[in-house]
Amino acid sequence: MSRDALCFSCLYKDERPELGFNSELIYCARKEIVVRPKTKCDLYVKSTDEGREEMRNMMYGVISDHDLQEE
Numbered sequence: 001m002s003r004d005a006l007c008f009s010c011l012y013k014d015e016r017p018e019l020g021f022n023s024e025l026i027y028c029a030r031k032e033i034v035v036r037p038k039t040k041c042d043l044y045v046k047s048t049d050e051g052r053e054e055m056r057n058m059m060y061g062v063i064s065d066h067d068l069q070e071e
């Protein structure tokens, strides 16, 4: 599969190796399944630094300044 496939630049690509990421299979966090890289996908969202940070915050939560000061 070409590295030009949409999944390689998609926000929902999950690169954790235990989830099956390689050149043949990708874990799609949106569909919550392992997929073959797609050249067409209605769910595609281009990955950006801001988008990845937002996804991390949704998955792992955000520690506020207030929480840090209590420790």
Ligand code: SF4
Residues within 6 Å of the ligand: 006, 007, 010, 011, 012, 013, 026, 027, 028, 029, 030, 031, 035, 038, 041, 042, 043, 044, 045
């Ligand atoms: S949303 Fe579509 S383009 Fe994005 S990783 Fe999943 S299958 Fe690939």
